[in-house]
Amino acid sequence: MPRILLKDIVKKYGKVIAADIPYLEIKDGEFFGLLGPSGSGKTTTLRIIAGLTKPDKGRVYIGDEDITDVPPEKRNLGMVFQSWALFPHLTVFENIAFGLRLRKLPEEEIRKRVKWAAELLQISELLNRYPHQLSGGQQQRVAVARAIVLYPRALLFDEPLSNLDAKLREQVRFELRKLQKELKITSVYVTHDQAEAFAICDRIAIINKGKIQQIGTPEEIYNRPETVFVAEFIGITRFIKGKVEDIVDESKGIVRVLAEDGLELYSWANLDKVKKGSKVVVAVRPDFISLASKESKERNVFKAKVELATYEGDVMDYEIRIGQWRLRFKTPPMYKFQPGQEIYVKLHEDKLIAIKE
Amino acid sequence: MRITREDLISIIFLLPLYIFIIIMVFIPIINVILGSFGISIFGEQVNATFTLAGYKEFLAPESPYLYSLFFTIYVSLIATIISVLAGYLFAVYLTVKKPPIWSKISTVMTIPLFTPYIVGAFMWWTLLWPRGYLSLLINGLLMKLGIIHEPIPLVNDPYGIGILFGEVWIRFVIAVAIFYGPLQMINPELIDAARSLGAGTWTIIRKIFIPLTKYALIATSAIILLATMAGVSIPLILGGSWPQFLNVMIYLDVTTRFNYLMAYTSGVFYIIASATLGYLFFRFTTRKVVLQTR
Amino acid sequence: MYGERRQRIWDLAVIGIVLVYILLPMVVLVEYAFAQKWYAYQLFPSEWGFKWFSWVFKHADTRMAFFYSYTLAPLVMLATLGLSIPAGYVLGTRRNKLSIFTENLVNMNMALPVIVIGIGLLPLYTRLGLLGNYWALIPAHMIGAIPYTLRSVTAAFMQVPRDLEEAARVLGATRLQVIRKVYIPMTWRGILAGGIFAFSWSLNEFILTLLLGAPAVKTLPIAIYEYVGGYYLTPQPAAALSLFILIPSIVIALFFEKYLQVSLGLGGG
Numbered sequence: 001m002p003r004i005l006l007k008d009i010v011k012k013y014g015k016v017i018a019a020d021i022p023y024l025e026i027k028d029g030e031f032f033g034l035l036g037p038s039g040s041g042k043t044t045t046l047r048i049i050a051g052l053t054k055p056d057k058g059r060v061y062i063g064d065e066d067i068t069d070v071p072p073e074k075r076n077l078g079m080v081f082q083s084w085a086l087f088p089h090l091t092v093f094e095n096i097a098f099g100l101r102l103r104k105l106p107e108e109e110i111r112k113r114v115k116w117a118a119e120l121l122q123i124s125e126l127l128n129r130y131p132h133q134l135s136g137g138q139q140q141r142v143a144v145a146r147a148i149v150l151y152p153r154a155l156l157f158d159e160p161l162s163n164l165d166a167k168l169r170e171q172v173r174f175e176l177r178k179l180q181k182e183l184k185i186t187s188v189y190v191t192h193d194q195a196e197a198f199a200i201c202d203r204i205a206i207i208n209k210g211k212i213q214q215i216g217t218p219e220e221i222y223n224r225p226e227t228v229f230v231a232e233f234i235g236i237t238r239f240i241k242g243k244v245e246d247i248v249d250e251s252k253g254i255v256r257v258l259a260e261d262g263l264e265l266y267s268w269a270n271l272d273k274v275k276k277g278s279k280v281v282v283a284v285r286p287d288f289i290s291l292a293s294k295e296s297k298e299r300n301v302f303k304a305k306v307e308l309a310t311y312e313g314d315v316m317d318y319e320i321r322i323g324q325w326r327l328r329f330k331t332p333p334m335y336k337f338q339p340g341q342e343i344y345v346k347l348h349e350d351k352l353i354a355i356k357e
Numbered sequence: 358m359r360i361t362r363e364d365l366i367s368i369i370f371l372l373p374l375y376i377f378i379i380i381m382v383f384i385p386i387i388n389v390i391l392g393s394f395g396i397s398i399f400g401e402q403v404n405a406t407f408t409l410a411g412y413k414e415f416l417a418p419e420s421p422y423l424y425s426l427f428f429t430i431y432v433s434l435i436a437t438i439i440s441v442l443a444g445y446l447f448a449v450y451l452t453v454k455k456p457p458i459w460s461k462i463s464t465v466m467t468i469p470l471f472t473p474y475i476v477g478a479f480m481w482w483t484l485l486w487p488r489g490y491l492s493l494l495i496n497g498l499l500m501k502l503g504i505i506h507e508p509i510p511l512v513n514d515p516y517g518i519g520i521l522f523g524e525v526w527i528r529f530v531i532a533v534a535i536f537y538g539p540l541q542m543i544n545p546e547l548i549d550a551a552r553s554l555g556a557g558t559w560t561i562i563r564k565i566f567i568p569l570t571k572y573a574l575i576a577t578s579a580i581i582l583l584a585t586m587a588g589v590s591i592p593l594i595l596g597g598s599w600p601q602f603l604n605v606m607i608y609l610d611v612t613t614r615f616n617y618l619m620a621y622t623s624g625v626f627y628i629i630a631s632a633t634l635g636y637l638f639f640r641f642t643t644r645k646v647v648l649q650t651r
Numbered sequence: 652m653y654g655e656r657r658q659r660i661w662d663l664a665v666i667g668i669v670l671v672y673i674l675l676p677m678v679v680l681v682e683y684a685f686a687q688k689w690y691a692y693q694l695f696p697s698e699w700g701f702k703w704f705s706w707v708f709k710h711a712d713t714r715m716a717f718f719y720s721y722t723l724a725p726l727v728m729l730a731t732l733g734l735s736i737p738a739g740y741v742l743g744t745r746r747n748k749l750s751i752f753t754e755n756l757v758n759m760n761m762a763l764p765v766i767v768i769g770i771g772l773l774p775l776y777t778r779l780g781l782l783g784n785y786w787a788l789i790p791a792h793m794i795g796a797i798p799y800t801l802r803s804v805t806a807a808f809m810q811v812p813r814d815l816e817e818a819a820r821v822l823g824a825t826r827l828q829v830i831r832k833v834y835i836p837m838t839w840r841g842i843l844a845g846g847i848f849a850f851s852w853s854l855n856e857f858i859l860t861l862l863l864g865a866p867a868v869k870t871l872p873i874a875i876y877e878y879v880g881g882y883y884l885t886p887q888p889a890a891a892l893s894l895f896i897l898i899p900s901i902v903i904a905l906f907f908e909k910y911l912q913v914s915l916g917l918g919g920g
């Protein structure tokens with residue numbers, strides 16, 4: 001299976017920049033995610049790959065072939081749509097066979113391939129039904145079967161699970177990933193659901209306003225967001241603003257940050273971007289914080305005041321204040337601090353992320 | 358059964374409508390049907406005895422009425438096929454390509470809908486009569502190509518060419534207006550899906566659009582055919598002296614030939630034709646005109 | 652981008668051809684109406700002017716045609732609305748068997764060719780001595796207008812939420828207040844649209860007027876027909892006359908598009 005390459009792609013609708021991608025390579029056999037909020041340009045990017053939208057500028061390659069001017073019907077890419085787009089007037093069998101019939105394959109070959117795809121997706125019993133006689137999950141499988149039956153060069157998914165209920169969605173995620181690994185088809189998966197992208201994809205690009213913010217594995221993105229937007233998008237809501245005073249440890253990437261209110265803390269930073277004197281925000285997730293003893297002489301141990309305590313069954317969720325910074329912090333339910341109480345916490349310097357503003 | 362106050366209001370409010378329909382529609386229709394058998398409610402025009410003479414004359418081998426009926430159906434069918442086909446393709450074009458300028462000028466397309474038929478017919482007459490631009494152009498072209506040797510009449514002609522021009526102009530726009538809605542209702546992702554599976558534009562029209570809008574196609578063809586067969590103004594102005602549309606025959610029968618028996622008999626054939634086509638139309642419009650996924 | 656621009660050129664070509672096709676007959680009509688001097692061997696008129704307009708007005712017949720057309724139309728509009736508003740109220744607010752039946756009945760009438768109704772009416776009018784009677788043309792013009800008008804009015808009443816009337820009554824509104832505060836604001840667009848349909852229909856009505864009104868009462872379409880239908884080989888006066896119903900029709904069409912967001916086919920048989 002070949003790679004997909006986008007170069008210098010620009011697509012504008014009026015003044016809206018729907019896609020602006022200088023370079024994006026999706027590797028051979030990789031399950032690649034495009035993740036971003038609504039209107040960020042995910043669908044536009046996917047449709048440019050599929051050929052359904054013409055970019056204003058730039059080239060699209062599959063393998064080494066430049067397919068920018070190849071019409072979508074000649075690209076042989078399988079696509080699964082948000083609405084699944086099953087043809088309502090055709091049976092499941094005919095839906096899956098649609099592309100095969102257009103290629104004028106012999107009847108026997110068509111039967112064989114439809115059977116293969118139907119078995120792979122466990123929809124063999126549904127072949128004589130019409131789309132409106134299927135559940136959402138079944139329709140989704142038919143849509144995938146219809147895409148893979150053509151042995152496409154790559155598979156493109158546009159939020160294929162957003163019309164399913166939450167429980168089914170989680171189950172289908174793993175099946176999709178399994179299927180993709182089995183077939184080893186280069187795949188691009190568009191979603192605005194972070195958990196979904198993390199569960200399915202090998203690598204993810206986070207998009208905002210048509211521009212790629214960061215590309216990386218789910219772990220890299222989760223642990224080392226490179227921009228405030230990415231940090232916020234993956235659920236970090238608390239930040240400490242300040243300035244880098246010092247680079248403390250070159251090899252580990254630890255810097256000393258002086259917060260705006262004079263608080264001094266140590267944090268990890270990407271030293272390619274953050275320099276001495278850089279203005280930064282330090283992203284703090286609840287799990288970057290742990291309890292510490294009053295006597296501790298370690299770095300990054302602070303006195304904090306409990307402002308709010310919420311019992312959530314398996315955890316206690318606290319809102320605490322260090323200096324002027326309000327942070328969130330979780331403990332097992334056996335600790336029960338009261339609002340107003342003073343506690344000591346440690347912010348783990350190797351987990352904190354100082355992001356250049 | 359007791360009549361409630363509500364029912365009473367319904368009845369009182371609907372009564373004028375019913376009285377109107379009975380006097381202005383039912384009685385005339387009954388009059389036409391009975392009149393075709395020679396029975397007259399209002400005396401005067403036909404003898405008051407039952408006769409099948411009208412039908413015998415209508416269906417006789419050399420009957421001009423039968424010929425007119427076939428001519429009417431033939432010309433109307435061609436006009437319907439042209440306008441439905443062209444209208445459908447144009448509506449598909451608008452649906453697939455979504456040309457941005459369309460929204461600015463779509464109002465112009467509604468003008469023929471509001472143009473009185475008589476004016477529409479006359480406008481085409483000015484284009485098609487021997488001194489009309491279209492007539493000069495087409496005849497000039499055909500003579501240059503050596504297909505004809507002297508100009509042929511394009512209006513008031515024996516082939517119904519003039520009628521075709523006039524009818525298609527109005528019906529084309531109606532077809533576009535009717536098809537546009539159902540086509541817009543088709544999930545656009547279906548088109549994208551078909552393309553990604555390898556279908557070109559023609560395949561998409563053949564395998565997606567037509568099956569999904571077939572009821573709209575049938576219903577629209579039915580009303581356009583009906584309207585074309587029934588309209589008098591256009592054949593009256595653009596038709597020739599012979600053969601004529603059946604409704605022109607009816608008109609001449611009552612105004613110049615005073616042959617009411619034949620007018621009524623022809624009227625019955627019109628009632629039958631419109632009942633059939635009307636049934637087709639209402640049957641397929643009450644049915645879901647477009648099968649549609651979410 | 653190259654592909655985009657080529658698409659736009661295609662769009663222009665396709666839509667341009669359709670536009671020319673739609674508009675060409677009208678342009679030529681206007682040309683005829685304003686052609687003062689036009690010899691048979693010329694492609695275009697050699698002199699332009701208003702000669703045919705004044706020519707048209709010199710004839711008492713045509714002057715009367717104006718009068719008949721433009722007085723009948725509002726009368727037909729009022730009469731059609733008078734019939735359609737109560738009926739539309741019932742059909743729109745009570746969706747029972749009677750309503751459905753009534754709607755189907757009215758729709759069925761729409762499918763009947765006007766000429767057949769016309770020849771059926773002819774002996775009735777003759778019997779009642781109504782041939783050539785100006786007032787008797789009003790119900791004749793209403794036949795074709797009622798289905799459209801009724802549909803528009805019914806749709807307007809359907810939009811009024813069912814419980815709104817009850818809610819208003821509970822709040823102490825009198826019947827008159829309910830009509831003023833609930834029904835009129837919510838239905839006037841549909842009623843206006845229906846009324847204008849009837850107006851426009853009457854203006855365009857041809858065959859029934861020809862059968863039942865002419866020669867005593869000639870409306871504009873009849874006058875046009877007499878200029879062309881009789882193989883009258885100077886079509887200029889007919890063109891001038893046509894503009895007097897074509898232009899109002901177009902104005903009405905634009906009005907519908909812009910302010911009422913409805914469009915429906917109309918024509919006078």
Ligand SMILES: Nc1ncnc2c1ncn2[C@@H]1O[C@H](COP(=O)(O)OP(=O)(O)OP(=O)(O)O)[C@@H](O)[C@H]1O
Nearest residue numbers: 013016017018037038039040041042043044045192
């Ligand atoms: N055909 C179009 N015409 C005009 N603007 C468009 C068109 N398609 C997309 N856009 C605009 O381009 C931007 C990106 O749209 P896109 O559909 O790619 O977003 P998305 O990331 O897929 O969002 P969602 O999660 O809501 O599907 C949006 O601002 C959108 O309004």
Ligand SMILES: [Mg+2]
Nearest residue numbers: 042043044158
């Ligand atoms: Mg999208």
